[in-house]
Amino acid sequence: MSVVETVLVALALGCDAFAVGMGVGTRFCNPRQIFRLSFHFGLFQMMMPIAGWFVGSRAADLVSTWGPWISFALLLFIGGKMAYESFRSLEAEDGECPDPTKGSSLVMLSVATSMDALGVGFSFGILGQQLFLSAVWIGITAGIMTWGAMRLGNRLSRQFGRRMETVGGLILVAIAVKLLLF
Structure with a gap:
């Protein structure tokens, strides 16, 4: 795979991370949260x-069938929870919304946004292509895109107020629905 193709794949795979990062950044954007x-x-x-490449074509049918549903469920749950918590926090400012950059929420978001990357690994494995360097670039690109998205989400939140938290949660729900429809 050429450098240009690697960059394009990395950018394409980073789009979900960007969208989720922007949604999360509307409420959670201190340096630790951005880093995590x-x-x-x-x-x-x-x-x-890399995991997809190792497993290869043996489980490709399983992941292609269930991968979108798994991502849908994870994103729908977390996005719905974020939107719900934003309404609750508007009513009672004392309540603290759980931080999605910690614990099981962090793992669920990480898995949900990287299911497409698993599929890319499968296709690389099936085609017998080398993957390690491409995977490193994919990871770096996703990390940078997430960082920028969280900063952007935070800036929008400061500009448009607490309602951006609701928008952030709804972005995650929209991504979940998109996974099933397209």
Whole structure:
């Protein structure tokens, strides 16, 4: 795969991470949170193609069938929870919304945004292409895109107020629905 093709694949795979990062950044954007989400998204985006490459075509049918449903469920759950919590926090400012850059939410978001990368790894394995360097670039690109998206989401949140949290949650729900429809 050429450098240009690698960059294009990395950018395409980073789009989900960008969208999720922007949604999360509307509420959670301190340096630690930015690092955690960017690092984990980049790590998962790097590791999933490698895992897919190793498994290869043996499980390709399973992942192509269930992968979108798994991502849909994870993103729908987290996005719905974010939107719900944003409405709750508007009513009661004392309540604190759980941080999606920690614990199981972080893992679920990382898996959900990297399922496409798993599929890319499968296709590379089937085609017998080398993957490691491409996977590293995919991970770096996703991490950088997540970092930028969180900063952008935070800036939009400051400009448009607390309602951007609702928009952030709805972005995740929209991505979940898109996974099933397209």
